Amino acid sequence: xxxxxxxxxxxxxxxxxxxxxTTWVLEIFPIAVALPILWVTYRRFxxxxxxxxxxxxxxxxxxxxxxxxxxxxxxxxxxAEWLSLSRNPYDKVGHFFQGFVPALIAREILVRGQYxxxxxxxxxxxxxxxxxxxxxxxxIEWGVAIAIEQGAYEFLxxxxxxxxxxxxxxxxxxxxxxxxxxxxxxxxxQIVRIQSHGN
Numbered sequence: 001x002x003x004x005x006x007x008x009x010x011x012x013x014x015x016x017x018x019x020x021x022t023t024w025v026l027e028i029f030p031i032a033v034a035l036p037i038l039w040v041t042y043r044r045f046x047x048x049x050x051x052x053x054x055x056x057x058x059x060x061x062x063x064x065x066x067x068x069x070x071x072x073x074x075x076x077x078x079x080a081e082w083l084s085l086s087r088n089p090y091d092k093v094g095h096f097f098q099g100f101v102p103a104l105i106a107r108e109i110l111v112r113g114q115y116x117x118x119x120x121x122x123x124x125x126x127x128x129x130x131x132x133x134x135x136x137x138x139x140i141e142w143g144v145a146i147a148i149e150q151g152a153y154e155f156l157x158x159x160x161x162x163x164x165x166x167x168x169x170x171x172x173x174x175x176x177x178x179x180x181x182x183x184x185x186x187x188x189x190q191i192v193r194i195q196s197h198g199n
Contacts, residue, residue, distance in 0.1 A: 007035065007059050014063040019072060026144060027066030031059050045112075048190035050183060051104050058101040065094050095168040098137065099130045099175025104187060106130065107180070111191055127176050134172035138165050 011031060018024035034055065038047075047055075064073055076090030083089070106129040107122065109115075116122045 007031065007056060010060070010063055014067040018067050019069050023069050024066040027070075028062055031062055034059075046194065047105070047108060048187065048194055050187055050190050051101075051108055054101045054104060058097045061094055061097050065090060070094065091164075092167065092171050095134070095171040096175040096178075098134055098168075099172030099177075100179040101175075102133050103127070103130050103176035103179040104183060107184070107187065108191060111188070112195065123180055126180065127173065130172055130176040131169065134169045138168060 011028060014028070015021075015024055038052075038055070064075075068074070070076070070091035071088050073088065073090035076088035076093070079085070079089050079093075080087065103126050106126045110122060110125060116125050
């Protein structure tokens, strides 16, 4: 839970240095929604340390993208050079994390609530939830773009890519499957530990 408190000063710092304040607000909005939920639910339904750590990492990705705007993140230019890309791919890092972290959040809720039986069905439901979140986010981006018109370019971060929406969702899918492949076992061990302490 310490990580969620560490986010607050980092959030303030990122806002002070933001390239474009409107874009910053739009990009960090998921953090502003998630933090109060994490605080309110901490005593009643604390998450595993793994999930809290990954939420913190995801928040850092969002704050960096909000501070610079995704198309201007310095690390993204370095990635573009390493991978011989024509555009800054930092927004793809963000969408990868949009699948990577929510996959384990969804998995933890489903496992601890015993809502799904069978590991294959669990993976299917988790990936479906991640794709639903990703598609919803793309619809929100579209709605915001229509609402703010000229100011939408920095928020959308498409950089002229006509397939940006589809590749964003693909990266979320890759993030979710990677997360499940890497962390399911350690996640299960942490869930058992947290449930045993709750009993």
